[in-house]
Amino acid sequence: MSPTSRIRLVDVAAAANVSKQTVSRVVTGSADVAEHTREHVLAVIARLGYRPSASARTLCHGRSYTLAVVGLDFGFLSTELYQGAAQQAQALGYSLLLKTLAKPDTTSVEQLLLGLTDMHIDGVLWAIPDAYDRCDWINSNLLARINIPVVFLSTAPRAGIVTVSFDNLDGARLAMQHLISLGRRRIAHISGPLAWWVARERVRAWRLALQEAGLEAPESYLAEGDWTPVSGERAMAQLLDRSLDFDAVFVSNDRMALGALLTAHRRGLRIPQDVAVIGFDNILESASFYPPLTTVSQNKRQHGELAAATLIRNVAARFGGAANASSPLPALTHSLIARESTAPIPPSGA
Amino acid sequence: MSPTSRIRLVDVAAAANVSKQTVSRVVTGSADVAEHTREHVLAVIARLGYRPSASARTLCHGRSYTLAVVGLDFGFLSTELYQGAAQQAQALGYSLLLKTLAKPDTTSVEQLLLGLTDMHIDGVLWAIPDAYDRCDWINSNLLARINIPVVFLSTAPRAGIVTVSFDNLDGARLAMQHLISLGRRRIAHISGPLAWWVARERVRAWRLALQEAGLEAPESYLAEGDWTPVSGERAMAQLLDRSLDFDAVFVSNDRMALGALLTAHRRGLRIPQDVAVIGFDNILESASFYPPLTTVSQNKRQHGELAAATLIRNVAARFGGAANASSPLPALTHSLIARESTAPIPPSGA
DNA sequence: AATAGAATTGTTCCCGGGAACGGTTTGTTA
DNA sequence: TAACAAACCGTTCCCGGGAACAATTCTATT
Structure with a gap:
């Protein structure tokens, strides 16, 4: 294509009748260059279609x-x-x-x-x-x-x-407080793999929230999944098999919540009447689960x-860059997305 | 940390009492270097912890x-x-x-x-x-x-x-043939945005498959979504509002299929008895949809x-690289994942 | 022992930019 | 008007490697 490979800084310098250092100064915008020189060099750069080589820069910087x-x-x-x-x-x-x-x-x-x-x-x-x-x-x-x-x-x-x-502790607490505010008292938890720090944080929040509300958090109310939907199915089945009579489940991510919903349907449970389900993450799909899932949103982007x-x-x-009065970076915050998988405890005998 | 920044090729050369070119040859494995020289240089490299600079290489190559x-x-x-x-x-x-x-x-x-x-x-x-x-x-x-x-x-x-x-034409045909083989005759289609090439390909396959089976593919059986679950909800609603009496839907991706399922449940339709649903992609979640979704798997990885x-x-x-008798690359193939959202037409009057 | 030829190893230059520093102008101050 | 500082521009060298080419061995023949 191009007649002779790539155009270099020196080529521009030659064409503009200046030293390459001057071209360099124009390109990097460093130091002073007379205005007319600048414009001239810039014009030559545009005419020749010069583009600085990133790898050369990397090498010397x-x-x-x-x-x-x-x-x-x-x-x-x-x-x-x-x-x-x-x-x-x-x-x-x-x-x-x-x-x-x-x-x-x-x-x-x-x-x-x-x-x-x-x-x-x-x-x-x-x-x-x-x-x-x-x-x-x-x-x-x-x-x-x-x-x-x-x-x-x-x-x-x-x-x-x-x-x-x-702050997973915070986000999970949001979920728990939502369930508690709906009148749910016996809240189970399907966690991610306990080897994961985030999973443990959410478990911790589950325990703390129950404790703060004066409720029990027995180990039997906890089932461990591996984040996948099928593991959610299994975990829900485990919980149900223990015949614990819980009225809500906090699931550590939406994917497992999907599996939990499936198991619930298969066992004839009504969501949210019999069991309220809340997830975590707010993945795109959760709005169309059956029923649409209440969840805590984490903006991954x-x-x-x-x-x-x-x-x-x-x-x-x-790199000694300017400590340019850096404005503080924003914090990451959760928010509760209330949908149909949670609702207040129905009047007893409903 | 390191006393004097980075170790270079010449440093190795100096320490090994050879020219830098020799070191270069050892490093790149090019040309012949006497065995004992090689070993000596290699030893020095290991002792000094020398690592070639990628950017320098980029520059010269x-x-x-x-x-x-x-x-x-x-x-x-x-x-x-x-x-x-x-x-x-x-x-x-x-x-x-x-x-x-x-x-x-x-x-x-x-x-x-x-x-x-x-x-x-x-x-x-x-x-x-x-x-x-x-x-x-x-x-x-x-x-x-x-x-x-x-x-x-x-x-x-x-x-x-x-x-x-x-080959989306092929994959979509797989889906259609599955539905047809189950005895489904009035098959609707929820497509992706028709501005998308892949969406059009799947629509084409839908038409072709019906045609080849001697069935109708009226425009009213087609609803357009935008790949998202909620658009699947809407598209399914549109189809149902047309009271077309279809017995199956081929949905252009699993996410929209999720939405379609939700709408179907809300309208009291039984899946798969009343309407069989088949998706496309085989995302991780689809195995735990309610009911688990039959779909065509595309291995994105x-x-x-x-x-x-x-x-x-x-x-x-x-780069003039060796045309090293390159073995042919494998083709991308689809496969049908049959789950519970499709089943043969139930005996009429069921 | 002389010599072609192969095997090794060294020198030089270039890849594309930019920092450091030196040299001119030009304009300002005493 | 001499002295001096900006402002502007050029030269040299280095970033880290490698290709091209040259030079030096070593080996095998005749």
Whole structure:
């Protein structure tokens, strides 16, 4: 296509009869360049269609204006989170690299992170959920060695790391208070895998809310799922098999709630009359469940945006960037979406 | 941390008492290096912890071993597709950049693609669905100008572009044949937005299958949705309001099928006895719909993998890479997942 | 022992930009 | 009018690697 490959800074300089440094100054907008020189150079740039090479810049600045999100190879990460992070990064002049990890043991993590430093990645968004031993590597000296800002998503806070998470305790409490305010007293809980930090937080909120309301939270009212709809079916079946006579279930995510609904229908239970069901996440589908699901909304897109914005601040700080009176970043908040799967206790004998 | 920033090729060369070119040869594995020299250099590399700089390589090779996926800023793209593409890219030694586009008009597309050439991106995965005027830019000379291999996902085939898609005609026919084989004769269709190529393909398959079976496909049996669950609710309501007396619905995706089920329940229809419902996609949730949804499975992950693999072949070819007797890539195939939302026509008068 | 030829290893230059620093102008102050 | 500071522009060198080409071995023949 193009006659002789790519147009370089020097080509522009030659065509404009100035030194390449002057062209560089015009391009980067640094230092002073006489107005007429500027315009002339700009014109030549436009005429030649010159575009600066990002990799050359990366080479001499030691920074790439690129971030990496690291997620599990298989897993539940929502597209919205990726989209939010990507959009925010782009808006702030960064690109986003997508990395997946099959098995997050310390060795693989080390390989991955070293690879990222090879590419002069400026920062990392760690989107692998805090569960099992997936965060063990934090205790190694890896973080210090790679010397790149990392922001952890939905990870238990600990010293020395930056996390960006929803306050699940708060969100789950919202769900519980809703059920309690409807007059429900015997509230069961279908949790995510207890190896997950977020699942444990929600369980904790379930216990706390019941306790604060002077209600019981017996272990038999708790069933553990694995976030999938079928696990929700199973968990609901377990609860019912215990013949506990509960009048509400707080389910730790909408997907499992879907399964719980199916089991309830199959057992002839009426939702919400016999059992009120509340979910968590507010996925797109939940509005059309049968019946439409009451749930707590978590804006995943916003989560991604906030994480990216936070990371970029850290990156900028690291490169001595201006501490430009950064306005505080917004917090992530939940909201209750009341639909038909919850309702007040019907008058007894109904 | 590190005493004096990063260790370079020359540092290794100095420490090993060889020229940097020798070190380079060892690192890249190119040409012949005497065995003992190799081992010595390798040892020094390990001792110093040397790691080649990706950006320096990009600079001198003019290729970055990085691909970009371009998707819509908001949209329906599934995580699995991204994961599949990312995983496959990594397996073949490439990285994947995630780009989103808010409004895919020709100008934005041009900006985006030029930005990608600035970074020496090797290839592009175009994951913006073929709908409305989003593909108009292909007709400009942009593709030729940027001179980067592009693979289009789920886009209508046309001269001069490479596409990787499921054969929706085939998949939809699978659904239709299933319904017909169950004795269903009056089959309605809830389509995606007709501006979408994939939606039109499925409509076409609906018509063709009915025609081949000697059945009618009147326009009144067609309702258009927008892929969302609520649009499925509305579309089902429209169909029912026409009092058409259909005995099955083929819904163009599982999400809308969920909505269709909800409307059916609300109107007192029994699924599958009164109306059989079949979906498309086989999302994780559909196994726990009420009732569990019969559907046609599309493996999105595999779609991402195949797209990435295809793109990488084109990239390799473009860089004069070995035409290494490339084994043919697998095709994308659908499969029918029979569940409870479809069943044979019950004996009349049931 | 001389010499072609293969196997190794070294030198130079370039990839595309930009920081550091040096040299001119031009205008201002004493 | 000399002295001096801005404002503007140019030269040199470095970022980290690798291709092209040159130079030096070593080996096998005649």
